[in-house]
Amino acid sequence: MQKRKMWKATAGLLLCALLAPQSTYAEEEVYIPFTDIWSHWAKKSIFRTVEEGMFAESKDGHFYPDRLMTRAEYLVLLDRLFLRNQQQLQPLSLLSESFLLGREDDFENPSLPYTDVNRLTWMYRPILRASLFMETLYGPDALHQVFPGKELQPAKPITKGEAARLLQVFVGAKDNAEAWQEITTRSWLNGKETDPLTRAESAVLADQVISLVDADGLLPTLDVDGTKYPLVPDIRELFPLFATYTEWKTADDDAYLQAVEAIRNRADDEKTYETLTRLSQTDYPNKVGIYYYLSWNPNTPLEDNLTNAFSALDAYFADRIVLPDTMRLLVANIYDIILQMQSEDKEIFEKTLDRLHQYESKMKKGTKEWEAFSIYLAAMEANRGDLSRTIAAYREVGETSESLRNIVYYLISQERIEEAEQELNASAGISNSPEFQTLKRGILQDLTQLKDQDSIANHLTFVLGHFQQQQDYRVEGTAALNGFRFKYWQDIDQDRQVAHTTGYYQSPRDLVLQKMESYVDAAENVEYIHHFDEQSWSLSQTNSNDYMHEWIEKQSIRTRVHELQARYEMQSFGSYDIITEWIPGDAIVEKAGTVSLENGRVVNVPLFINKYYIDRVTDQLIAHQWRYEEIYDSRQYVSYIGKESYTPNQAISIYIPEEVRKEVNNKR
């Protein structure tokens, strides 16, 4: 009996190692429906991009790799690249539903500025969508900057230079010239900018873009919604067996395996956990598995789950076999549980760290097992909030890609940019893989922009100041606020400090649009609001703020940098400079304590992004886009997305109509 158990345990050891997730790319059998690429130099890229859906099925079985890529074909490919990577592009595009772009309704009337792309053709929707996506990234009329004139000439071959410009956002280039440089330096393309692009070459470009995004090469050190850092390893297999099982299973084995199946398929119920509890009270050998799965019980308090998670860890050490992947999963499990406990127990990270430090003597530093363990300790330190301890903890992990990334991130958050750069430069020994090189390059680009923060902030300050001092202007805007959609026009009379707003909105409860109109008297801090239903006007005070974003909007750039940790990035594209501003939610929440709002106190800010579009010649602010998401202590969730464009307009004169003033004063 004893011997048999021992044998099982040994076998378990062997198979557990084999259960570790393997990389499956590159050598797999893939069905590719093309007959003309088997010996082509770009074969791998073509395989990969076809699998990713970047190219449509062929009608005749050919890919035509050496045929020249037309402008229309490339723009459709670009649209697919934007769609595929919309999640990672969100900090720059503000959009999480770009597949909805290009719809026509009462608020949007999108079109292409060309006479030779017709709306009833296959290419229309993808090109329209790509052009709108580009407008958010690069400014108004972005596609026109690359292909000027009244005609797109969709069937004309695209040049390598044009193709590179259109990928500017992916390669983190600051302007058009840099885009070409980046692409050639990375050897994505060679030749001259004026050379035409072949379909095979476009497949290589798409392949490289996808690899770059998947390797986190796009703004790697930006944590736009506060959930990315601390970075922890990506674990694929969440439901391993922790032992090996053969045909000769005991009744207990069957019971355990069924329980695991149930949990894996989300079909677990009370019986599942009763079984596991029963097994835990016997001498069933797979204690690691039993306690790990008991910790998944959704009906027991988190404290109990944490206890079971630690029991699994104890059982692991009791087995005295070093299995880094198992260690990683067990500690990740503990981490996951305490993340859920933190709202109830602010000290949970400290307590858990204390407990986990006890296990350190059981491991050898510098091993894979140690890395797997300590990366989570460092993550807990990060959650705890002491940045220097955090960085020290990551140094304890050893030289891995994850520890490097976290160290760089936490150094940056303390504005220790030079040190971050040194870390990066000293990291050559970590890996030679192309993914790691891509990541490093992305981090380096971030660091370059970060060193530039002051100058970008100054530029933005100048532009906004210039804008506010100018004479009158007109605003045209669309916005969405919690399911309401708005379209409005505003005339701003700077001399009299008065504004007149007209427009319409759609309530989510109505089928038809409602009119809206108001006058703002900034000198008196009041707003006159027109109620069309009742045909009356009412007065409202404007010197108080309802929402946090209203308060932030009134702060200078300097304040945002120094007190809200605002971060900036600047790009140029054609005639425009684009400055993107990200403000971390934590900084806003912290500040919220000192700001009084009508709406209560903000407790979480998942997203706070502004984009400013500036004419490079006149330094004129042309447009502004934003996306704010705020959660208040009243449980109210506010989602506010919009865009405005500005036109200077000589001599706007606005007088608040006498009848309106009278009516409102009579009511007081």
Next chain:
Amino acid sequence: MIKIILTSMLAGSLLFSSQAGIAAENDVPYVEVGEVFQLLEENHVNKPTEPQLVTGALNQVGQEIQKLNKGKVQTDPEDDTLPELIGQLQEWEQAYLLDETDVNRWAINGMLSTLEDPHTVFFTKEELQRFEANVNNEYVGFGFRMRIQDAQLIIREVFPNSPAETAGLQPGDHLIAADGKDLKGKSFEDAYTLLQGKEGTEAVLTIFRPKENATKEFKVKRAVLSIPEVVSKPFQGDIGYIRLDTFGAEAAQEFQRHLYALSKGSKPVKGLVFDLRDNGGGYLGAAQDIASLFMEDGLLTYMQDRNGVEIARWVHNGEEIHIPVKILVNEGTASASELLSGALRDHGIATLVGTKTYGKGSAQQVIDLEEGDALKITLHQYLTPNRTVVNHVGLTPDLEVKDDIAQVIEALRSLGVKHFEVKEADGDVLINGVPFVVTHPLFKATPQGLMMRAEVFKSVMKQSEQANTDYVLIPSAVQSKIVQNSGEITLTFTDS
């Protein structure tokens, strides 16, 4: 400096939204009555009031109860709120042992009857399916088209791959009976009632086939038939003909295909006759897409709602047509057809030939209701780009022609056509090679001689006075232009 932030106003409008809604809880009586009431009162373009809708509902239900001989009902004239209505409906349901579904429908139809808007309609689930199918030119039927001639129902077209074709019915067959019920002398509506049925059901059709002088019986199934929304053919010469039956889901793609065949084929046409007669409308998006085949960029229409909000809808990224266009219109041209015609005319792309259009200048939306039924509700009125009102008025044609055959002749004439061949054969009339369905014949053989439709004769002779009879005897001068050949009568003439 003013940086105007809208959120104060936006916050204000958030407050307006928290009106008491009709909660769709379990066991709420007359849920759909409440839903329809709210939808109408808050959104309908005519701004109906609560007392108006409530009174309408009570009156209608009262009448229905009386019809069932359940006695005279008393309605309280003071009842003018929704809760009072619901209360009264519940009382009646109990007192008269009525079915809730029936009362629900009566009350809703009562509300709708006060709107003076025939286009706001309550649909059951099946009725909605049938409505949508019609917009897409889909019908459940045997697969043939009929016409009436001399009080006979005659099959004029059998659709390919239809049950009718499979069973062996042929064009020219006279319909005698359906399942033994007599079809002779029936109108289209009555015939439809006898012939229609659910998909999958069968009927025995009795027909008389003149060319075999035999009466036959066929057992035919009813199936879903998708009839093409677009038909086209080039006229003899260099003018094209294209007819659109409805603005359905496939309309734009089909229209483009047909238009390109005419305008970009081996013999591109130099003018277009676009037939929108009896096209009752359809999807606004289809109209917009089809408009984009005539112009590059341009205003399509103004849409106005009850709150005075006006939205301009544009056509962008279209394609200019470059040839003159004549649109055939009649009193059956409605809604999206009027919107499209009005837009093309205002842009100088087309002129209208025929008679005044229907006058439906409104747009509806279909809203699903809680119990599976639906409400088609008028939300918008539209105007043409030049702000011409269509609603209740209709579009006046540029060239007024009353007769349906004369309409085609005049349209061709205005496109510069001088040579005409008009042939009547097998009950169809072909003008320069393109067939048209007619409900009454062009030529009539009488003891006095051959007669033809007076309006068409006038058109042929380029006379402008009103005809005072339906048919005229063809004078001998014109007889020479007529050839009669085994049942076909062809009139050939050239304008001087």
